Amino acid sequence: MVEMRKPIPVDEAVRAVMEHASSTGIETVKLDEAYGRVLAEPIIAKHDVPPFDRSPYDGFAIRSVDSAGASGNNRVPFSVIGEIGAGQVAQKPIGEKEAYRIMTGAQLPEDADTVVMFEQTTELDGGFTIRKPFEAGENVSFKGEDAKEGELLIEAGSLIHPGTVALLATFGYAQLTVGKRPVAGILSTGTELLDVADELVPGKIRNSNGPMIEAQLKRMGIECRSYGMAADELDTCTAIVEQALSEVDFIITTGGVSVGDYDYLPAIYERLGATVLFNKVAMRPGSVTTVAVLNGKLLFGLSGNPSACFTGFELFVRPAILKMMGCNAPYMPKMSAVLWEDFTKPNPFTRFIRATWEFRDGKVIALPAGFNKSNAVSSIARGNCLIVLPSGTRGYEKGAVVDLLLIGSETGVQEWTV
Numbered sequence: 001m002v003e004m005r006k007p008i009p010v011d012e013a014v015r016a017v018m019e020h021a022s023s024t025g026i027e028t029v030k031l032d033e034a035y036g037r038v039l040a041e042p043i044i045a046k047h048d049v050p051p052f053d054r055s056p057y058d059g060f061a062i063r064s065v066d067s068a069g070a071s072g073n074n075r076v077p078f079s080v081i082g083e084i085g086a087g088q089v090a091q092k093p094i095g096e097k098e099a100y101r102i103m104t105g106a107q108l109p110e111d112a113d114t115v116v117m118f119e120q121t122t123e124l125d126g127g128f129t130i131r132k133p134f135e136a137g138e139n140v141s142f143k144g145e146d147a148k149e150g151e152l153l154i155e156a157g158s159l160i161h162p163g164t165v166a167l168l169a170t171f172g173y174a175q176l177t178v179g180k181r182p183v184a185g186i187l188s189t190g191t192e193l194l195d196v197a198d199e200l201v202p203g204k205i206r207n208s209n210g211p212m213i214e215a216q217l218k219r220m221g222i223e224c225r226s227y228g229m230a231a232d233e234l235d236t237c238t239a240i241v242e243q244a245l246s247e248v249d250f251i252i253t254t255g256g257v258s259v260g261d262y263d264y265l266p267a268i269y270e271r272l273g274a275t276v277l278f279n280k281v282a283m284r285p286g287s288v289t290t291v292a293v294l295n296g297k298l299l300f301g302l303s304g305n306p307s308a309c310f311t312g313f314e315l316f317v318r319p320a321i322l323k324m325m326g327c328n329a330p331y332m333p334k335m336s337a338v339l340w341e342d343f344t345k346p347n348p349f350t351r352f353i354r355a356t357w358e359f360r361d362g363k364v365i366a367l368p369a370g371f372n373k374s375n376a377v378s379s380i381a382r383g384n385c386l387i388v389l390p391s392g393t394r395g396y397e398k399g400a401v402v403d404l405l406l407i408g409s410e411t412g413v414q415e416w417t418v
């Protein structure tokens with residue numbers, strides 16, 4: 001008799017996975033390897049930024065007192081006593097009505113407290129005149145205005161993006177500690193599977209899930225070990241999964257998790273003694289998504305159906321990986337949008353629809369990506385988000401406001417429910 005499975009809500013399933021996603025540890029990397037990693041230490045300003053008062057313009061550094069009373073009718077002359085390019089420092093202090101030519105980014109000479117842009121002067125031989133007074137501090141980029149020594153700038157647990165790299169470089173982090181990346185193992189199960197280079201033969205299809213998952217991992221910078229494809233044979237698949245468990249931090253299998261005669265993942269978990277966290281989720285696609293855990297390692301049993309497989313990765317595998325790396329905001333960001341076409345099917349389970357969000361007619365709209373079934377492959381190639389239609393809702397009409405989950409976003413959120 002077929003096994004009856006009890007679906008659990010998506011949020012509950014995500015929580016169960018996250019409870020078992022534990023840190024892979026930390027390691028030290030060079031700055032040029034830091035992009036895409038997670039900070040294992042906070043970035044605290046090691047010194048003021050900028051580290052000295054500097055000129056934000058190309059112009060002349062003067063003492064503001066000397067500009068008092070300047071006007072169109074009373075142009076005040078200055079004599080230029082030297083030039084300071086960025087990286088150079090003034091050799092002597094400036095005296096009354098004296099100025100340095102100074103370039104953007106150069107340290108202000110002692111006593112100078114303002115900068116006059118070239119455009120605000122009339123140049124003369126050996127000097128220039130100005131036609132307005134300047135206040136102390138006008139046109140100065142102050143020491144510490146960007147960051148103060150000791151200030152907490154970025155918390156540990158943040159994903160390192162190019163801007164973070166700039167900040168790390170500013171403070172001289174030639175190396176830093178980051179969360180270790182877990183190593184993933186992937187196995188595509190299915191007797192019907194052909195390799196990408198194979199010609200189609202009756203009854204068979206090419207393996208698209210394996211390459212897709214590898215790309216989803218690559219997008220996160222995660223290294224994977226591919227265990228290729230395996231026919232639906234219990235002994236063979238069990239042996240591969242067992243082998244993989246000894247070599248990687250977590251395993252993703254695709255296919256074989258439903259109740260069919262050749263769906264062997266449930267039996268494999270049982271043989272290996274893995275604890276199944278859930279084997280039915282109140283979602284579509286991906287209701288058969290199964291996650292098990294053995295010796296602290298997660299085994300993600302994603303559905304064989306391509307749309308379900310894709311969605312299962314983004315909803316369950318991705319946040320778990322980020323948590324293993326120590327990330328404090330592992331969930332896809334959410335946004336609201338106006339649904340741009342009718343979606344008439346009722347939603348007994350929470351539905352995730354591959355879609356594109358864009359800005360149109362003054363609002364953010366969401367356009368479903370086409371053929372919307374769990375076994376669809378064409379629509380997963382389109383779109384930049386998932387529309388979320390909560391369980392227990394009926395059809396939606398064009399114009400309804402719906403939630404979106406953003407796919408491929410660099411930054412995430414700390415808490416999340418769908």
Ligand SMILES: Nc1nc2c(c(=O)[nH]1)N[C@H]1C(S)=C(S)[C@@H](COP(=O)(O)OP(=O)(O)OC[C@H]3O[C@@H](n4cnc5c(N)ncnc54)[C@H](O)[C@@H]3O)O[C@H]1N2
Pocket residue numbers: 188189190192193205206207208209210254255256257258259260263286287288302303304305306308374375
């Ligand atoms: N009696 C029931 N049948 C099914 C149920 C159910 O509840 N009761 N659930 C359906 C749902 S929902 C889904 S989703 C699928 C899940 O199937 P499996 O995860 O067991 O996957 P397979 O049976 O191995 O394959 C399903 C489908 O996907 C194709 N596939 C598999 N691997 C790949 C791959 N690597 N690349 C591309 N396509 C792949 C496979 O050929 C099948 O067409 O079960 C329903 N059935």
Ligand code: MOO
Pocket residue numbers: 283284285286287288289303305308374375
């Ligand atoms: O498990 Mo499914 O809901 O058709 O993808």
Ligand SMILES: [Mg+2]
Pocket residue numbers: 255256257258259260262263304
């Ligand atoms: Mg099946």
